Amino acid sequence: MRGSYRDPRVPHHLLSKPGGDIPWQNHHPFQPTRHNYIHVPQPRHPLLPLPTTSPRDIGDVSLPNLLHKDAKGYLMNLPPQNRCRAVLTAINLFLFKHDSRDPIEKLLSLADEFLLGIKGDKLSSCVELLNLDEIATFLAGLSSLENRLTLFDALFSCARRDPNQSVAQSREVVLCRLVSLAVCAPYPSILELSAYIMQDQSDTAKSIARSLYHDYFQLLPSASKPLEVVYQHSTSFAAQLLIAYTKLYPIFQANIHSAMSMSPGCLSPINQPPMPLISMIATWMNKRPDLCHIRAPHIPESLPLLHQRSSVTQIQNTPLTGIIAWTTLAPLLQGLRTSTHNTSGTESDELDFYSQIHVNMLSAVHQYKSNSVTKGIQCISSEDLSTVVANLIGLAGFVGIAQPGSEHFTLLHDSIDRIAQSIQMCLFADLLHLSRDHLASIAATLPRNSLLDIVIEHHTHNWN
């Protein structure tokens, strides 16, 4: 913790309280109260070097002790702040030494136990938060991106080395807490580093997304502001979060198994994003429409990452596919509500949010075309498109409007108009590579639509 008192930007909900009522619920989350159970931490010793100091300054002194067999004893005798920084400095020093893996494994094990609390004795919430803040500060102090990324990956990459599932889950939980802290503080560098992991590890990304929604919208809805403006601190992170949300809440999934994997125990193929979330994303898209085509950050090949990276695909990982899926399916939500008699006053607002997201996405792709210097990089695959269309047909069938003459058949056309608009815009911007036949075959699965016909005809001329 910085300063003589706890950092007011850190929300209380990041500190899990062991049982009992939550006395601060009726207060502003950042307002300290007399019920606050957190002990005021000691300020950092003024003689201690700042984390931005070169790691070797401290590491040279403490390294032999950390590699000694009684390293734990040595660490236990250190003040908490020094303990954390000593381990981080040592890891950072050994990460780039390829001659021996033993010391680094030992140091990482120490970090798991003393810094993250995922091994050995469980850390108290307060110590855990202090450690996370220290980690964030230490990482922010490293000048090189490669250095930061390697250290972050070593500490938090869930796919790296945990044979024990529970340890992996614990590590993911700690990562989620760190990201939550980084959103609130904010720590833009942590957000950027998280984006690297999120683009690579889809499940972790979903966990982070779920955790952030829980922290900022469910636990304390009034404290959602930091998440609402997170795109200001890291667009990469916001884009990866957006991808995660579109995957977490796909509105509808024709493949029921996929649906169940998203929401275990839920047998319904309907999985809509919650209203506050869609409102927030509409705001993001209003402010930064280009979020929809922001690509995942590039991981330098030379990095000595400890875990195995997933294979690189030809399709750029952007929120575009998920957004197109959302905005295409959204008009049918109206039919869904009618069929389930579930209508609310906020329904029109919700549809309006999707409408905003759609037009901002179109506008951003249009701008992308006129601004981009590189061409031919796909952001959406034909398979993705086929999936969206399949889900569209599935949802239409689910709400009973797939047949001409049915009550809300026009809604289906609204959806087809939207996907036709999206296809046209992506083809125009060269973000979608699609043969004429493929496009025609996709269109053939849908009811005849004049705009889709125009798009196919238009691109037939262009292809010729």
Added chain:
Amino acid sequence: MDPTIMNILDKCDRCLYKGDRNGAKSWILTASTLFAGNFTIQLKTLFLYKSCDDLIGARKYLEYIIREFPEEPELWEFLEGIALTLLSQDPPKDTFRDVFLQLPVETQKQALREAANKVEDLMSKSQILLALMTLFPETTSMYGLEALDILAKGASTVNTDVLINPFKKILVCDIIPKLLACNDIIVDKPIIRAEQQQNISLKTGHFCQWLELSTNFYTIGTEILFRKEIDDAIFAENGWSKLYELLCLIAKKCQWPEIVGNINLSTKQQPMVRWQALEEISNKKSLQVAIGSFYIAVLLFFQTAWEYYENVLRIAGDSTNSYPAFLVIIAHPHTDQLNLKPETMEFDLNQSFEVQEARIRECLMAASKCWQFLHSSETYKSEFQRIIQQWGIEEWHWINLFLADMHTYHLNFTEALGRLQYEESRNKDNLNKALAWRIEIQRNLCLLQRGGIDAAGFGITKVLKDILNHCNYQYCPPAVYKASNRKTTFSLLRTRSEDLIPYMVHLTIAIIDSKLVNVPNQTILGGLIVLIQYAWHNQQQTFTKVIDLVRSMEQFNYPNLIKYLFNVDLLEELMCIINEGKVKLNILPKSTRQKTKSIKDELRNAIEKQISLSQSEVGLILGTFLKEAELYAAKTTIKYEMN
């Protein structure tokens, strides 16, 4: 339009109708990519963004079309429209001005520059360049001279019938002040436009040319505004001050320290203070000062001459009953100093007039001084003659009238006559009646001063008859010509008919009086008797002289004279003469003579009848008398050429 496009636009409109702005934008964006080469669709997209109050979207789209459609004439036209709103002080709300101003600065510059290059119309070109310079003053050195050339070219294409040349207007009101305010434009320095150096070196002559152009523009514009033929705020806000500001900028640019910061030269000062300041600096022997002094004199001359004209010669109103404000009187008719000497010249205004006497006097004096100054050396004279010829000043009605007054003031009657005669002949059919009278009276006064008494008498009587024909003259007994006690020889008289007629009567009496000899022409004597009645209070001496002349005769023949007489005192005097019986008065009309009655009875009856005449009848009598009397048989025509 292509039905496919129509179909999509129709869907867009339907969305708008339903209030679904996002839907409408989605459709139009799709259309804009489907028909990416169709600029009309692109513009529609831009307009839709604007109509949806999406300024950011509109800004991005405008940037897009500027980049993607640089060769599109519709885009240039559109940008020209934006340029006009940028120049407007109070632009309409529903324009793309704000959207344009949101664009990156370089894009704004580039767009306007390109549009100015592409449009062919000279006015459009210059307005776009002007907008560019207004928005980015640092570009003035780059585009100012180009705009100047374009406008000069455009100005030469405008028909001379056009009152205010629109190209000149932009040139004088916008471009020249911008160029003068630009620090990169310097005078007579050897640094020429270089790649890194943006300084542009011009000769002093260039700046003087701009000043001449501006003086010409504002002088003409002020006069046209005065005639109410234009409604232009530029002139209404006092063009002279703006002209002085330009002069100061040029003085600063040309480094004329005597002029820069000399507050006595400011238009806020009295004309004579300005003249004295000019006189003071002109004594310094320096070429730069000489050039500066010349232009200050030109400016001061036109301004003061104009102000004099505006106050003295203006035609009030625009109806046929309007009059020039004042008439220049060279001599008071009751004085016997018809032949003036220059040292007797005084300037006098009747105190009852509403104008500021001192101001008018100052204007006349300062303009006269400037005129003399501009003719004081061969160089000045030739330069000023060049300006007069280039501007066609000889054809300026108001300046000719001013010069006539000015020459009259200097007793240079030949010059004055030349100006007046030229004006009269040039505008024979177009002159306002009252102004024509003024010119005619002034011309005859000049003639009188040159000794042409008969010609002047004829002319003045003619004008008096003309005035009486056109005005419903109501004679008022106390209506006397209020002459100043001073021996005024140059004064101004209000030219309303009620002021003019008594004056003209006085003048006629004075002229006739000067021709009276011991054995007078009886017609002239009779005329004098009639006219004296209209100036009774000021003509006692003449009356005594006339009665004495009648008494000295054996017989006074003037049939019909009685019907022109109405003054009781005069009639009583005549009765005395009749009663005395020494002079045989034959003044009754022949047709009314009755054999049965004595002449005395008839005269008494006639006199009683005349005494009962109403004032309007008395007014009418004067006109009838002048028509019938034929005081002057013929006009002596003398032509004067202007020097």
